[in-house]
Amino acid sequence: MPASRRKIAPARAPLAASPASAPATRSSPWRASRERVRDRQIKREAVIRAAAHAFNRKGYHNTSLDDIAAALEVSKPTVYYYVSNKEQLLFECFVAGIEPIRRAFRQARQPKANARARLTAVLGHYGQAVASEFGWCMVRAEDQDLSPAMSAHIKSLKSEIDQGIRRLLREGMQDGSIHPCDPKMTAFALAGALNWIAHWYRENRSMTGAEIAAAFVTMFENGLTPRAGAETSRRPAGRLAR
Amino acid sequence: MPASRRKIAPARAPLAASPASAPATRSSPWRASRERVRDRQIKREAVIRAAAHAFNRKGYHNTSLDDIAAALEVSKPTVYYYVSNKEQLLFECFVAGIEPIRRAFRQARQPKANARARLTAVLGHYGQAVASEFGWCMVRAEDQDLSPAMSAHIKSLKSEIDQGIRRLLREGMQDGSIHPCDPKMTAFALAGALNWIAHWYRENRSMTGAEIAAAFVTMFENGLTPRAGAETSRRPAGRLAR
DNA sequence: CATGCATCATACTGGCCGGTAGCCATCCTA
DNA sequence: TAGGATGGCTACCGGCCAGTATGATGCATG
Structure with a gap:
């Protein structure tokens, strides 16, 4: 069977540029194979994605x-050529996921608003x-699946x-914008609620990450107990957040 | 090498009755092997644990x-004898984990208190x-790891x-005990925060599950924004809940 | 055209592990 | 004390899969 080079998977699914995700489209740089983009970095990122x-x-x-490899229509050694x-x-996937969050924290460094507002902003980026x-x-990278070095990192x-x-x-x-609480437990609760998005946000992406994050944050801020001031419905069913 | 029956793992670790967990002690029913407890159910549960x-x-x-099998000091076919x-x-582990939660919901059925109080009780059991x-x-049973039938179940x-x-x-x-919100998103946030406990509650079990759940619930109820009425510290660092 | 580098495929290995075949020991019952 | 029932073990198989050995192809440069 000659003449069967560079076409392992006939066309299982051209990866189809995920329907409604971040604006980063993902069209495998191999594709028709004849163009031979040589930019190693682009291909490497395609492998990561x-x-x-x-x-x-x-x-x-x-x-x-x-x-x-099949998803990219290449063979396994090709993947090993890049990672x-x-x-x-x-x-690498983990780092790609966590990097935006770190960036959000760096932005929240300069105190141009009170801490609750800055936390809100960070949590929004986190949710996204x-x-x-x-x-x-990012969420599911288990220590158990990794070597000690990576796990520590x-x-x-x-x-x-x-x-x-x-x-x-x-x-x-300290600045009075946040109700007294145990920071450790509260941080666990906040991060947990947001991390869990990764579990259910799969099919049915009717809300964007930003919308979900906004809905969560308002809930975190107000709490479940009705406020004395405004107990009427001001935002009864989300969906128009952001 | 005769005379090497029933002692595959010399004594790797007798499971040691987990240090500070629920009061359910777990002492493998095989142990000295000579007593031959015949209660199949007990052994089966030991396998599950x-x-x-x-x-x-x-x-x-x-x-x-x-x-x-090694943890129980038996061999693999013995495990297959029970599952x-x-x-x-x-x-089975999943069911064992989720059953207490279902029980809590059944308890919360009769409305002897307002819904927020009943929700608080349920969330407490959930956290535990x-x-x-x-x-x-319970939390990490992934659909991906299971057959379609089990996954659906x-x-x-x-x-x-x-x-x-x-x-x-x-x-x-409806009864006015909970601030208007999107029930779907709020449920996701609550369950997510509690589910995430399974990720970090491993080493350092300085708080009991009930304490953690209580800390979370008070945070959910009050929210981060300071209340008008009592903004002073009434319970600054948890630890004395329950 | 020759050489070298970058890129990628075919085809293989070796280990791990879920699951099983077949046998043995002990206990219960008659 | 025979004989089944129960419970368990040793030893093995077969598939999956990470990772690799080897070499082919195309491109750039001289």
Whole structure:
């Protein structure tokens, strides 16, 4: 069977540019194969994205590198040409997911508003990140699946986020914009609620990540108990947030 | 090498009756092997517990049935003598974890208090369940890891919980005990925050599940924004709840 | 056209692990 | 004390899959 080069998977699914995600379209740079874009970085990122997509749908352990390669219409050694192993692939997805959050924290550094407002902004970015293509990888990167070195690295990144939230909570309690609370527990609750988005935000993406984050944040701010001032319905069913 | 029966794992670790968990002590019914407790159900439950413990520490995919067998100081076919396969093992753990929550909902059926109070009670039980030995299995039982039948079964059980929370939220909005909100998003936020306990409540169990749940619930009820009435610290750092 | 580099495919290996076949030991019952 | 029932073990199989050995192809440069 000669003449069967560079076309392992006939056309299982051209990855189809995820319907309503972030504006980052993903059209595999291999495709018709004859153009040979040589930009290594672009292809490498395509591999990362494809991995994130596959992990997202099938889980890390149920995704083989052959799957990822097939989605890109290349073969497994090609994938290995751009990343060193599967673990690193997951790590890259993790970093891609968490980087926007770190950026949001850097933005929230300068205190141009009270701490609650800055926390709100950070949580909004957080929610969007979790709802992104890399959210699953970010949230579900288990220490158990990784080598000790990677595990430590990921843990430190996660801890950085956690500490950032706690810090904003403390600042808010100092400047009076946040109700007194245990910063550790509160940070766990906030991060947990947002992290969990990655579990249910899969099918039916009727709300954008920003909308979800906004809905959550208003709930966190107001609480369940009716406020004395305005107990009437001002925003009865979300959906018009943001 | 004769005379090597019934002692595969010399004494890797007698499971040691987990340090500070629920009062359900777990002492493997095989142990000295000579007593031959015949109660099949007891041994079966020991297998489930051991599986939950192992999944909890190492994750489902990183736990082999040999691991579970070794933890019980028996061999793999013995495990298969009590459960049909690994998937069923995970399912049993899931059910064991979720059953207390369903019970809490049944208790919350009779409206002897306003809906917010009943929701608070349910969430307390929810948090305790997630912090239990089976919490991880309950929270992390992924549809991807299961056959379609089991996946559907689990999904329906999870949905039952979700709908229960939404119902209490709606009831609370009707009886005025809960601030108007989108019940779907709010239920996601509440369940997510509580589910996430399973991720960080592992080492350092300085708080009990009930304490954590109580801390979360007060935060959910009050929100982050300071209340007009009492903005002073009444319970600045948790730890003395319950 | 020759050489070298970058890119990628075919085809394989080796280990792990879920699951099973077949056998043995002990206990219960008659 | 025979014989089934119960409970368990050793030893194995087969599939999946991460990762690789080897080499082919195309492009750039001289």
